[in-house]
Amino acid sequence: MEPLRAAIIGCGQIAGKHVAAMAELEGALTLAAVLDLNESRLLRFAEECRPIYPAVRAFRSVDELLEKSDAELVVIATSSDSHSELALKALRAGKHVLVEKPLALSMREAREAVAEAKARGLKLAVSFQARYMPQLKAMKAAVEHSRFGAIGHGVVKMRWNRSLSYFKESPWRESWAKGGGLFMNQCIHYVDLLQWLLGPVQSVYARAASFGQDIGVENTGVAVLTFQSGAIGFIEATTNAYPASLGTSIALFGEKGSAELEGALLDKVALWQFAEKDAVPVPQPEGISHTPLYRDLAKAIRSGAGSLVEAVDTLPALEIVFAIYRSIASGEVVKLPLNQFEMRGMSWME
Missing domain, CATH: 3.40.50.720 (NAD(P)-binding Rossmann-like Domain)
Structure with a gap:
């Protein structure tokens, strides 16, 4: 072929x-x-x-x-x-x-x-x-097979460093209206993973600010997600960590199992413990790469099958990020779904 x-x-x-x-x-x-x-x-x-x-x-x-x-x-x-x-x-x-x-x-x-x-x-x-990393797939499979039992909460920690020059060399990065900002430009990957693992989100409450940098977007923020399942999600994120990026983690905690992946590329298993000892083997982590995405997408195009990153399946993550920004701007809890929302025309803390 x-x-x-x-x-x-x-x-x-x-x-x-x-x-x-x-x-x-x-x-x-x-x-x-x-x-x-x-x-x-x-x-x-x-x-x-x-x-x-x-x-x-x-x-x-x-x-x-x-x-x-x-x-x-x-x-x-x-x-x-x-x-x-x-x-x-x-x-x-x-x-x-x-x-x-x-x-x-x-x-x-x-x-x-x-x-x-x-x-x-x-x-x-x-x-x-990031959806293609075997360690994330293993976590997803454990959720789908109810190995965690009732999941109480999921947590994302993103502690990165982006210098002032990073924003100034590409001005769109410090404009909400052009798609810049901590939650849209960096943290959206981990918002997607948390939603992919825990399912539909019911409501969002978020706070954010910019510290130590004269930029037009947030560099530090938190968001609390309430899932339709009743689980609670907590996202803590910054691009202002000293002295350099300190890594990322994603964790799920349930009545019968807990798991946490950490590291710059989520390539370290920090916690992997389940009541069913042999049912959920510890995965062999791999770093993040576009290669498996292209393998999957090329196959989908040639065969007509679906891929793991079909745009329609990624809309929930985008909607959650929009809800985060609406909550930051309004100071209120935002319920989903959002019928209409535009980042265009919005400016930081307007």
Whole structure:
């Protein structure tokens, strides 16, 4: 079978991880095209890709890429505020789409993209690659097989460091209206994992602030999630930890089992204890990577099967993040579902 032909829109830092993942799959995918509005970055990135993909073409406009490239899959790795518009354009051009998180900055835009993909019989996926780590899959399986018993609560701790220059070199990162902010830009991965593990959320209460940095978004916050199951979720997050990033953890606590994964890549098993000793073996952790995501997505595109990161299945995480921001802005508990919510036009603590 011919390799799946992919194009990448946006040649920033994350794009290199996508190329590396494609290369690891040994012929299952090939990079056909790249695009960036920054000419020097585009040409530099194209040259870096050519030792692996000598036929890669550099494009300077989205319309030109969609019209003249033979790519089947378009990967969107641009700033968050452009994701939904580019996804819709690519879908309407008949391309499958993989979007870096978040899919959109409103539920309306997100649902529109999901509906467009469904109507055209195309795949629309979101880069929640942490779902593929075997240790997270093992935790998910333990939940599905009721190994935890009644789960009382789940906890996420995200203690990272992002310098002031990180925000200033890409101004969208310090704008709520453009998809910046601790919960949307960094913590959304762990919001997704907690919801993926514990199911639908009923309500959200959140508080946040910015400390020590003159930026237009929060760098520290907490959120309390009440799940429909009755379980409570607690998220503690910062990008202002001293002196450097101190790691991340996710934990579930139930009447018959408790488990916690920690480390920079959630690649350490800190706790794995169940009443049924042999039923839930300790997983062999792996680091986070886009490679299994691409393996799964390429198979889904070729076979028509589903993937683990179908956009429709990631909408709950996006909705929770929107509820977090509504709660931060209003100071109130926010009940789900949210019928309408727009990050566009919002500014920090307005």
